[in-house]
Amino acid sequence: MPTTPELERSLRAAALRVTRPRLAVLGVLREHAHATTDEVLGLVRAQLPEVSHQAVYDVLRALTASGLVRRIEPQGSVARYEVRVGDNHHHLVCRSCGVIADVDCSVGAAPCLTPSEDHGFVVDEAEVTYWGLCRTCAAPTVLPTLENPAERGTR
Ligand SMILES: [Zn+2]
Ligand SMILES: [Zn+2]
Numbered sequence: 001m002p003t004t005p006e007l008e009r010s011l012r013a014a015a016l017r018v019t020r021p022r023l024a025v026l027g028v029l030r031e032h033a034h035a036t037t038d039e040v041l042g043l044v045r046a047q048l049p050e051v052s053h054q055a056v057y058d059v060l061r062a063l064t065a066s067g068l069v070r071r072i073e074p075q076g077s078v079a080r081y082e083v084r085v086g087d088n089h090h091h092l093v094c095r096s097c098g099v100i101a102d103v104d105c106s107v108g109a110a111p112c113l114t115p116s117e118d119h120g121f122v123v124d125e126a127e128v129t130y131w132g133l134c135r136t137c138a139a140p141t142v143l144p145t146l147e148n149p150a151e152r153g154t155r
Contacts, residue, residue: 014066025059034080034100094134
């Protein structure tokens, strides 16, 4: 678990003033990857009840703008935040329950950063979302046994 001095260092390295709400948001995101705004709000206010909703929104915006926090918004999902930044990792998203998992860049050193046609853009990041069903949602449903009287006559 990261210590407060570590979090303070990362704030200073990003030229951000060290404040308790900023430390709290970073601490919460270290432990809860891909947390939603509401989740961050609840967890931060559990530690610092005096911090307003607006202050937490402002902190999330400042941390995202500084690059300490990455904001992702899979289609159909609310915004989610994480502190795993700068490694060009991707996300697996379950279509059924919405669970999100990190996945390293597909093969080796960011080959996805080389599009087949770059149209002259200088590319520094690729955002890839893999959609599917998580292990739990993909597990075959257990069929009721014929011994169950409630199921008799239905087949
Ligand atoms: Zn699922
Ligand atoms: Zn992630």
